[in-house]
Amino acid sequence: MKKKILGIVGIRSKSTGLKNKNIKFFGNKPLVAWILRAAKKSKYINRLIVSTDSHVYAKIAKKYGAEVPFLRPKKISTKYSDEIEFIKHALSFLKKNEDYQPDIIVRLLATVPFQKTSEIDKVIN
Numbered sequence: 150m151k152k153k154i155l156g157i158v159g160i161r162s163k164s165t166g167l168k169n170k171n172i173k174f175f176g177n178k179p180l181v182a183w184i185l186r187a188a189k190k191s192k193y194i195n196r197l198i199v200s201t202d203s204h205v206y207a208k209i210a211k212k213y214g215a216e217v218p219f220l221r222p223k224k225i226s227t228k229y230s231d232e233i234e235f236i237k238h239a240l241s242f243l244k245k246n247e248d249y250q251p252d253i254i255v256r257l258l259a260t261v262p263f264q265k266t267s268e269i270d271k272v273i274n
Contacts, residue, residue, distance in 0.1 A: 154273060155243075155251035156194040158184055158215065159235045160259050161226040162203035171259045172209050181206075183262035185213040190266040193273040194255060198243075200235045202226035218242065232256070 160171040160181050172179040178186075181199070188197050199210035200221045207217040219242050225234040236254065243249040255273060257264070 151195070152193075152252040153250070154193050154195055154253045154255065156188040156191065156197040156255045156257050156269075157200060157236060157239055158188075158198075158210070158257045158259055159200045159221075159232065160203075160206050160210070161201065161221070161230075162206055163226065163228070165228050172206060175262055178213070179209050180262060181210060181259040182213040184257050184259050184264055185210065185215050187264050187266045187269060188255075188257055189214045191269050191273070193253075193270055196249075196251070198239065200239050218247070 158181065162169065164170045171181045175183065185197065188194050197215045199207065199215040199217050201207055201210065201217065202221045202223055207220065210217050221235055221238060225238055236256065253273065255269065
C-alpha cells in the first residue's frame with residue numbers, strides 16, 4: 150500500500166520582521182512559490198497543503214500548486230503561536246472533514262527558497 154505523505158507549509162499573514170515576507174517576490178516568484186515548486190516535484194509527497202490565515206496567501210498558494218483546504222484560525226496565527234499548533238489543526242481538520250490521515254508529515258519552510266527536491270526526497274526516504 151502506498152504511504153500517504155503530506156507536505157505542509159505554514160504561512161501566516163502577520164509577519165513581524167518583514168511585512169508579508171512569504172508572498173514578497175524573490176526573483177520572479179513570491180517567496181512561498183519556491184518551496185511549493187520543490188515539493189511538487191518530490192517523488193514521495195503525494196499531497197501538498199498550505200496552512201494560512203489569509204485569503205490572499207491562499208490564492209497565491211493555489212496558483213503554485215498547493216491545496217488550501219481551510220483557513221487557519223487567527224488564535225493560532227500569531228507570532229507567539231507554536232509551529233505544532235497549526236500542524237495539529239491541519240491534521241485534525243483533514244481527519245474530521247476528509248477522513249485523511251497521513252503516514253508521514255513533511256514540514257516545509259517558505260523561508261528556505263533554495264531547498265532542493267532531492268533534499269526533500271532524501272529526508273523522506
